Amino acid sequence: MRVLLDRQLSSRIFYLVLLVFFLFVPFNAGADEIIKKDEALKLDRCVEIALKKQPNIIAAMNTVSINQSRVGQAKANYYPQIDLSSGYSKSSHFSSASSRSSDEYSSGVGLKQNIYDFGKTTTRVEIQRLNLNSSRLDLENVSDQIVFNVKQAYYGVLQAERNRDVAEEAVRQFKKHLEQAKGFYEVGTKPKFDVTKAEVDLSNAKLNLIKAENTIRVTRVILSNAMGVPDATEYSLVDNLTFVRYDVTLEDMLKMAYRQRADLRSILIKKKAAEASVQISKKDYYPTLSGNAAYSRVGERFPLEDGWNVGMTITFPVFSGFSTGYQVEEATANLNVLKANEEALRQGIVLEVQQAYLNLKDAEERIPTAELTVKQAEENLEMANGRYAAGVGNPIEVTDAEVSLSNAKTAYIQSLYDYKATRASLEKAVGIR
Numbered sequence: 001m002r003v004l005l006d007r008q009l010s011s012r013i014f015y016l017v018l019l020v021f022f023l024f025v026p027f028n029a030g031a032d033e034i035i036k037k038d039e040a041l042k043l044d045r046c047v048e049i050a051l052k053k054q055p056n057i058i059a060a061m062n063t064v065s066i067n068q069s070r071v072g073q074a075k076a077n078y079y080p081q082i083d084l085s086s087g088y089s090k091s092s093h094f095s096s097a098s099s100r101s102s103d104e105y106s107s108g109v110g111l112k113q114n115i116y117d118f119g120k121t122t123t124r125v126e127i128q129r130l131n132l133n134s135s136r137l138d139l140e141n142v143s144d145q146i147v148f149n150v151k152q153a154y155y156g157v158l159q160a161e162r163n164r165d166v167a168e169e170a171v172r173q174f175k176k177h178l179e180q181a182k183g184f185y186e187v188g189t190k191p192k193f194d195v196t197k198a199e200v201d202l203s204n205a206k207l208n209l210i211k212a213e214n215t216i217r218v219t220r221v222i223l224s225n226a227m228g229v230p231d232a233t234e235y236s237l238v239d240n241l242t243f244v245r246y247d248v249t250l251e252d253m254l255k256m257a258y259r260q261r262a263d264l265r266s267i268l269i270k271k272k273a274a275e276a277s278v279q280i281s282k283k284d285y286y287p288t289l290s291g292n293a294a295y296s297r298v299g300e301r302f303p304l305e306d307g308w309n310v311g312m313t314i315t316f317p318v319f320s321g322f323s324t325g326y327q328v329e330e331a332t333a334n335l336n337v338l339k340a341n342e343e344a345l346r347q348g349i350v351l352e353v354q355q356a357y358l359n360l361k362d363a364e365e366r367i368p369t370a371e372l373t374v375k376q377a378e379e380n381l382e383m384a385n386g387r388y389a390a391g392v393g394n395p396i397e398v399t400d401a402e403v404s405l406s407n408a409k410t411a412y413i414q415s416l417y418d419y420k421a422t423r424a425s426l427e428k429a430v431g432i433r
Contacts, residue, residue, distance in 0.1 A: 005419035053228030067132040107117035108296030130273035151424040167209040261429030274335040356426035363419035370412040377405040
């Protein structure tokens with residue numbers, strides 16, 4: 001019970017926070033107004049921007065408002081229905097002897113009040129309240145997806161920036177090697193081949209650097225789009241692509257997913273609404289009791305004559321062309337669809353959590369090995385450069401060592417990105433924001 005109350009309270013707080021965002025931050029505000037030029041963005045800041053600016057959030061918020069209005073519409077049958085009317089008619093009467101015309105004026109007020117309908121109105125209100133709660137959870141689910149997209153894009157930019165740094169380091173190394181080869185060639189200790197080989201290696205390194213810089217631009221576009229600000233001004237990111245062990249167990253993650261996933265909680269509420277829909281469909285077999293009252297003034301000339309009536313009406317549904325039976329069948333089928341969707345979602349959650357957990361562990365195991373490979377590649381390059389400087393090495397050996405180091409650093413960066421990305425996937429699968 002304590003967990004349920006805490007979850008409900010958290011859901012309401014989240015909904016209120018989003019509402020405040022949209023009250024004080026206009027949807028059409030430009031990206032420059034929310035991101036300052038050259039601002040250094042942390043991950044939390046990127047998520048905050050996305051939850052303010054993403055159009056999908058706006059759509060989900062308005063869906064909540066729609067369902068809020070439908071609750072009020074369902075409650076309308078609790079209250080009396082009052083109508084005002086006023087009319088004028090002119091009639092002519094003809095006979096063989098004469099003809100005459102007359103005017104008639106009328107005005108009135110009518111009142112109708114539902115007295116008892118075997119709980120139809122109460123059930124309709126409850127159904128709409130359930131739909132409202134479900135739409136709020138759908139809003140949470142949309143937000144979770146947006147947060148996940150931002151995390152993936154954020155880490156993608158960091159990965160691209162680190163790969164660019166590796167490419168820049170490779171260019172510097174090959175420039176150094178080219179200068180060294182030219183020096184040896186000028187004094188006659190090395191052949192022209194060494195210089196040509198070094199020039200080719202440097203050109204390839206520059207091409208890789210161009211690709212790395214373009215990858216940064218592409219990943220930034222993806223991040224800006226994920227935040228809902230595709231026209232964002234220039235900004236930088238705070239690098240948090242570091243390894244911090246995430247100690248969790250698969251069993252705990254599965255339990256948490258069943259407890260916290262917004263889409264699962266939403267479908268459970270929708271199932272309750274569908275069960276209520278079956279009951280309300282069956283209530284169409286029962287009669288309804290309503291009261292009515294009217295006051296009117298009618299006559300050919302003023303002042304008009306007064307009249308009034310008060311009464312009660314009981315309506316028995318005798319035959320409706322089997323409509324009620326078909327409505328019950330439809331409501332039951334909708335309930336069965338939701339039951340099947342619930343089971344499919346539960347199975348999907350198990351698969352999603354297991355895959356994310358196993359991928360996380362795989363990335364976790366690869367990081368130490370990748371880090372060790374970088375150290376070994378650095379030592380190998382140092383020895384290759386030393387051998388070449390001493391005149392006993394060859395340029396191919398240096399090139400291979402440099403390429404191996406670049407590949408090792410890239411693999412290490414990839415393992416860090418995979419760990420961050422799979423952790424984000426696991427948190428989304430579990431329902432942790």
